[in-house]
Amino acid sequence: MASVLRQAARLASSRCLTQLSAASSTSRLGASSYNFSPSSRNASTSSTIKVQLDSNTGVAIMMFQNPPVNSMSLDFMTEFVIAWDKLELDKSCRGIILTSALPNVFSAGLDIMDMYGTTPEHRTAFWKALQELWLKVYGSGKIVVAAINGASPAGGCLMALSCDYRIMIDNPKYKIGINETKLGIVAPFWFKDCLENTVGYRMSEMSVQYGILYNSAEALKIGLVDQLVPEDKLISTATETMIKWFAIPDYARQISKAMVRKATMDKMLAGREADITNFVTFTNKDSIQKSLGMYMEMLKGRKAK
Ligand SMILES: CCCCCC/C=C/CC(=O)SCCNC(=O)CCNC(=O)[C@H](O)C(C)(C)COP(=O)(O)OP(=O)(O)OC[C@H]1O[C@@H](n2cnc3c(N)ncnc32)[C@H](O)[C@@H]1OP(=O)(O)O
Numbered sequence: 001m002a003s004v005l006r007q008a009a010r011l012a013s014s015r016c017l018t019q020l021s022a023a024s025s026t027s028r029l030g031a032s033s034y035n036f037s038p039s040s041r042n043a044s045t046s047s048t049i050k051v052q053l054d055s056n057t058g059v060a061i062m063m064f065q066n067p068p069v070n071s072m073s074l075d076f077m078t079e080f081v082i083a084w085d086k087l088e089l090d091k092s093c094r095g096i097i098l099t100s101a102l103p104n105v106f107s108a109g110l111d112i113m114d115m116y117g118t119t120p121e122h123r124t125a126f127w128k129a130l131q132e133l134w135l136k137v138y139g140s141g142k143i144v145v146a147a148i149n150g151a152s153p154a155g156g157c158l159m160a161l162s163c164d165y166r167i168m169i170d171n172p173k174y175k176i177g178i179n180e181t182k183l184g185i186v187a188p189f190w191f192k193d194c195l196e197n198t199v200g201y202r203m204s205e206m207s208v209q210y211g212i213l214y215n216s217a218e219a220l221k222i223g224l225v226d227q228l229v230p231e232d233k234l235i236s237t238a239t240e241t242m243i244k245w246f247a248i249p250d251y252a253r254q255i256s257k258a259m260v261r262k263a264t265m266d267k268m269l270a271g272r273e274a275d276i277t278n279f280v281t282f283t284n285k286d287s288i289q290k291s292l293g294m295y296m297e298m299l300k301g302r303k304a305k
Pocket of ligand 1: 068069071104105107108109110111112113151153154155156179180183185186187188278279282296299300
């Protein structure tokens, strides 16, 4: 319990035990083509991450803009963590919405080109960056809502699973899931743990083996996402949801969150070095490189047709 409290205290870098009353500006927040209100401030933009913090509501929106498909490259993840750390330190920010600035895709997951034909040193840095990103989002004391506005396979799904609540556009063309086996690769244990924590043992057993990508209705049915909304209601619903969560005193919520997530985080932290070695060794294999190469060709060929 003491370590949970310590973890929670660390997480409680955001404002504690305060209630945010100003929910009134949410009605301005309408669509995924989001117009930031005049009260927005601390806007920061890196080349791949756009952040807007609304000082009235305490809600920050972090948008991915890494065309064409928001793949999680080493550069993207590095910029993500820098932007994230800034928000974590900002006491006026109580919650973060993760969404995409690109149409039709939330995130295509890990950048395959960072795993294919790169040096072991590069892949080590790449995997460390992913671990870092996950630890920050999954372990955050802020409320984190995923506003999923498009495809969200593999690492994109992990990103969503790391949030406290997932809202997805109600559109059967958008798919989400842990599809790694389809690429001939194996999602690490902590991807699986996040999925299992969310959809349960049996569903994750089926899901990770078959590499199932679920459409939005299926994802809702199995609990992979919490809510479906029309496209033009995505950001307003995410903001309204966030503001409802703000009614819970931060400190109590943060300790509860840390308590629930502690085992999964501790397991990952304990296996962190081995996980890096495993990834680099695995992706060194000729057979894995071949699978990744074929998958990239398939993606490109699909476009050519
Ligand atoms: C021991 C550990 C082992 C390793 C475990 C690692 C775990 C891996 C987790 C992962 O995240 S692996 C990545 C999995 N991602 C996918 O399977 C998604 C693949 N992409 C798609 O299905 C589609 O691109 C999309 C996201 C549904 C979007 O479709 P759309 O039709 O809009 O776009 P495309 O024409 O397919 O693609 C455009 C452009 O982007 C390139 N691209 C797509 N995905 C990736 C990617 N993940 N990484 C790098 N590049 C990607 C695609 O090839 C096209 O390129 P160009 O032809 O324009 O050059």
